[in-house]
Amino acid sequence: MDILTKARKRLSRFLRVFFKKKRSRIGIYGPPNAGKTTLANRIVRDWTGDALGPVSEIPHETRRARRKEDVTISNGDGDSIVIDIVDTPGVTTKIDYHEFTEYGIEKEDAVKRAREATEGVAEAMHWLREDIDGVIYMLDATLDPFAQVNIMMVGIIESRNLPVVIVANKIDLPDASPARIKSAFPQHPVIAISGLEGKNVDELYNKMIEFFG
């Protein structure tokens, strides 16, 4: 971390204390099926013993933003942060109910799921515009990071000057390539993890303390 970044963080911390700013709300964003809820559950379980929401292989399982308040994350050096974790619906520019019928869901339920998913995406965008102070941007490390939705979302996050940590998830899978994600977003820290197995999440917690504290 360079001197300017440190100075900016100190200034922001001072202003937060001085003006008694509310707790930071950290949104977990990313495309559908990147592992957002799996990570949210792991963070909440590791630090509060609770859980946030169900996970599924079917896209758009999370169709409403869910928030867990007062999550304290600490490390061995005595540093800690208190944040609200917000698990958000996967962001996309297209939703077709036929995608859900391919998983064996009946048409009526698939149409309902698609409608709820569209509302969820709009809700996630609204949260980002109004109520989020920092972002964990989740990517499936087995997929192409240059997908348009990722380019757009990182651009939107940057334009709002929100601190962002990019997570290359699913490194337990053989096709995972965190290096591809690092080359796609060299301007941001990228942490490679397996949210499912918990591999390397301690490094993510340290980065969260450093970036969101």
Next chain:
Amino acid sequence: MIQGVQLDLISEERLARLTSMEKIRLILDEVMAGNIVVLEKGLSPEESSRLIEMTMMEISPDGFAGIEMETYPARSQGGGILSRLFGNKESPSRLTVIGPANQLKMLRKERDLISAWVSSR
């Protein structure tokens, strides 16, 4: 009648005359009519955010399924001391192609190349 897909290339000058909401409405109206829109200069992050939201509002079962949109990744910004102190500045947006999700498919995308396939309805 010859089957085909209408392609509208909109110049930077024309885009500059439109408000954000006019741009988004223009894009959605064109794409919902089955046309492909190419913007000489892409949308701002705020406009992209609004476009995603408005697209979601227009999706309907067995009707409009959303948009496929492609643009190059932003060029990396150098940034002086002030921009580093006060955070990143908005990146200049670049040529962007937008079409109906069920007609426009991306074949290949790199930092400096977009290859897409378009089908008629």
